[in-house]
Amino acid sequence: MAGQHTLAETERQVSERLAHMNLDFQAMAVTSNLFRAASAVRNHLERTVLSASGLSWTAFVVLWVTWIWEPIETRQIADEGGFSKATLTGVLNTLEGRGYLTREKSKDDGRLVLVSLTDSGRKLMDGLFPEFNKQEQKISSVVDEKNQTLFADMLRAVTAFTEAQ
Amino acid sequence: MAGQHTLAETERQVSERLAHMNLDFQAMAVTSNLFRAASAVRNHLERTVLSASGLSWTAFVVLWVTWIWEPIETRQIADEGGFSKATLTGVLNTLEGRGYLTREKSKDDGRLVLVSLTDSGRKLMDGLFPEFNKQEQKISSVVDEKNQTLFADMLRAVTAFTEAQ
């Protein structure tokens, strides 16, 4: 709920406070709203969908990526999820401890570890993801149907460019 | 950087794997690309701009919000930054310990704490933010100049709607 200041008020204060600095305010609005949006959506989904299952955002991402690609190498989970291998190790410990997934050494390459969902983990995602998607749909609906593709395309472009840097 | 799978490959695998579930894939693309973009941009800015000063993303956000609004109440910092009060307390301890800001009890309301930058903190932001904004500009430039406003508007709409839920 953006506290006492609306988004517009904040941006006005910013341009007033930094008027002398010759900055690109357009670019500033793009990135800062990108983070506000991501953070707001994440918090909302955590509260409305994930908290009931005791899942953190990252834990859910790990389960989701595994659900889509299993069996999957851990390095790829970290890659798809956008966090470090070190972080992943901890989250995998948590999720393995709760019985949602299993780790297994690769036969082809002894350095790799393959992750798969357990029946319990698969059942969890089968029940959870439709709920999750309903919220995604609600949120996306604030953008015109015909603009949603453009919206996703712009986000994809930002990702691709930034990761290539 | 997106690992072995391109964004397109990932989305194809997703729709194949979940084809039977009657989901809104358009909405899924919007939110998942929102997080990918935010995560990619954040990681990039941390590496290219923030790491040299030993600042975490959150620490930078705290300094930035304080820079714009000082003196500012802690609850507002947490609100603008999108994290909890508990998190903020820890980050404020870190930044206060490094001499970038100060805490001061409000005279009007004994429950409140007001945060201001020190000269050192202000100097840090004066030097850091133009650098930060240059990167923002680079990243935003992947979207057509004329579409940037629309882009920011859509992100704002997502934020406003989600926080109102």
Next chain:
DNA sequence: TCGAGATTGTTCGGATGCGAATAATCTCAG
């Protein structure tokens, strides 16, 4: 005036989160 209820920042416990160091494993030129 006063006290029940609301609000605020901190503390606490536990789960992320990361960079750097490490051990295990693989690759491939010589």
Next chain:
DNA sequence: CTGAGATTATTCGCATCCGAACAATCTCGA
């Protein structure tokens, strides 16, 4: 065949992160 270099998951230390419980402070109706 072999060993130097590359790659991988884990470990380590430390800094976020959060929800819940807490103490201090404020509000406002009776």
